[in-house]
Amino acid sequence: MLKRYLLAPGPTPVPSDVLLAMAAPIIHHRSPDFIPVIDSAKKGLQWLYQTKNDVLIICSTGTGGMVGTVNNFFNRDDKVLVINGGKFGERWTNICRAYGLNVEEIVVEWGYAVKPEVVEEKLKKDKDIKGVFVQATETSTGVYHDIKALASVVKKYSDTLFVVDAISALVAHDLRTDEWAIDVMIGGSQKGVMLPPGIAFVSVSDKAWARAETSKLPKFYFNFRKERANLAKNQTNFTSPVTLIIGLNESLRMLRAEGLENVFRRHATLANATRKAVQAIGLEIYPRESPSKSVTAIMSPPGIDGQTIYKNLREKYGITAAGGQDKAKGKIFRIAHLGYSDRFDIITAIAGIEMVLKGMGYPVKLGTGVAVAQELLMAEEEK
Numbered sequence: 001m002l003k004r005y006l007l008a009p010g011p012t013p014v015p016s017d018v019l020l021a022m023a024a025p026i027i028h029h030r031s032p033d034f035i036p037v038i039d040s041a042k043k044g045l046q047w048l049y050q051t052k053n054d055v056l057i058i059c060s061t062g063t064g065g066m067v068g069t070v071n072n073f074f075n076r077d078d079k080v081l082v083i084n085g086g087k088f089g090e091r092w093t094n095i096c097r098a099y100g101l102n103v104e105e106i107v108v109e110w111g112y113a114v115k116p117e118v119v120e121e122k123l124k125k126d127k128d129i130k131g132v133f134v135q136a137t138e139t140s141t142g143v144y145h146d147i148k149a150l151a152s153v154v155k156k157y158s159d160t161l162f163v164v165d166a167i168s169a170l171v172a173h174d175l176r177t178d179e180w181a182i183d184v185m186i187g188g189s190q191k192g193v194m195l196p197p198g199i200a201f202v203s204v205s206d207k208a209w210a211r212a213e214t215s216k217l218p219k220f221y222f223n224f225r226k227e228r229a230n231l232a233k234n235q236t237n238f239t240s241p242v243t244l245i246i247g248l249n250e251s252l253r254m255l256r257a258e259g260l261e262n263v264f265r266r267h268a269t270l271a272n273a274t275r276k277a278v279q280a281i282g283l284e285i286y287p288r289e290s291p292s293k294s295v296t297a298i299m300s301p302p303g304i305d306g307q308t309i310y311k312n313l314r315e316k317y318g319i320t321a322a323g324g325q326d327k328a329k330g331k332i333f334r335i336a337h338l339g340y341s342d343r344f345d346i347i348t349a350i351a352g353i354e355m356v357l358k359g360m361g362y363p364v365k366l367g368t369g370v371a372v373a374q375e376l377l378m379a380e381e382e383k
């Protein structure tokens with residue numbers, strides 16, 4: 001028997017209580033039974049997003065939320081600034097270009113975070129920039145871009161929307177939608193909110209709604225103004241992902257019971273323990289600065305292929321982590337501590353890494369990293 005452990009940056013494990021909630025019989029999405037379900041999800045998402053704005057519930061993966069953002073708030077030929085520091089930054093560029101936007105990129109070396117001053121300089125020079133697009137966590141590199149600092153720059157420009165892909169950061173990072181003035185923020189169900197894949201969340205500020213009135217790009221499935229009107233009636237435009245929304249209420253209940261600050265602290269603790277533990281066995285963290293609290297990207301030791309580490313973790317020990325993407329393929333592997341993740345997930349991951357590396361001939365004293373993680377996690381208990 002090979003017991004499975006899911007430690008990837010999405011999909012993430014779904015708690016039993018959420019799975020059980022989703023086993024309930026399907027109810028009709030236009031029936032009165034569904035009204036309190038969606039009403040509660042709507043309010044719960046506003047709590048999680050720390051916002052009074054609408055948070056749309058879209059039946060798609062996270063990328064659908066990204067696509068809808070581009071075709072609902074922008075126009076062909078709009079000049080936009082994309083922060084491209086990895087695979088998902090590149091995705092913003094690809095989506096914007098697919099809709100005919102005029103993209104200017106700030107290319108950030110993989111493993112680094114964007115400098116807010118660079119964004120400020122661009123916005124100062126070019127008053128035509130209609131939007132700044134960024135990831136909170138760039139999942140491919142494990143870097144967190146400083147959303148608070150970036151928001152404080154963009155909010156000075158009344159004609160520029162600040163758009164954040166928080167698909168892999170939501171729940172792990174404290175992202176204050178209203179306080180910081182984030183205009184559009186996208187989340188995805190299969191990440192921090194501990195659900196199966198299938199819904200995207202999109203928060204929309206008044207500034208962004210005003211822009212939506214002028215957007216002429218074609219819209220059919222992703223029509224956010226229609227979604228907003230439906231949400232006001234506790235409906236979605238098309239058939240609602242009923243089961244996932246029922247599950248969402250359960251996962252939001254769990255997060256509320258833990259408390260937002262504790263949720264963020266848990267993620268910070270797990271991320272810190274992961275980093276220190278792998279460093280204790282001589283491995284390097286891939287991010288040169290600003291490591292994310294959702295996922296840790298770890299460099300494979302010289303001469304050892306990162307994809308093989310990832311493959312051995314899965315095949316020998318049942319641990320599904322993630323490999324590297326694109327130019328980081330073979331150089332790194334990634335361990336997530338996102339959503340339904342606790343101390344023993346980290347200990348399992350570190351123990352697995354040690355065993356895989358030893359099996360591949362890397363000089364590691366078994367238990368070295370595990371002990372460091374245990375010490376740090378226990379120290380946190382005393383606080």
Ligand SMILES: Cc1ncc(COP(=O)(O)O)c(C=O)c1O
Pocket residue numbers: 009010061062063064088135137138139165166167168188
């Ligand atoms: C930062 C980020 N953006 C976008 C996506 C794409 O989300 P989805 O696969 O749900 O479309 C992911 C998923 O890994 C992600 O981590």
